[in-house]
Amino acid sequence: MAYFSLSIFSLIVSLSGLPNLIALPKDAYTILFIAINIVLGLLLVFSNTPVDVYMQQHIPEKMQGRVF
Numbered sequence: 860m861a862y863f864s865l866s867i868f869s870l871i872v873s874l875s876g877l878p879n880l881i882a883l884p885k886d887a888y889t890i891l892f893i894a895i896n897i898v899l900g901l902l903l904v905f906s907n908t909p910v911d912v913y914m915q916q917h918i919p920e921k922m923q924g925r926v927f
């Protein structure tokens with residue numbers, strides 16, 4: 860799930876500059892970038908949670924304060 864979320868995240872970030880090449884009304888830009896931010900926020904939740912759990916399981920407790 861984390862790899863899938865991160866790959867979609869990188870795809871959306873790379874395509875976020877694409878609307879600048881297309882002439883759209885200002886309202887469409889606003890709606891588009893709001894939608895992009897919502898999707899990116901949801902994808903970050905789905906990618907960060909498994910990574911955090913993995914790190915908590917594999918990093919010794921005495922080192923976690925330094926890592927986190």
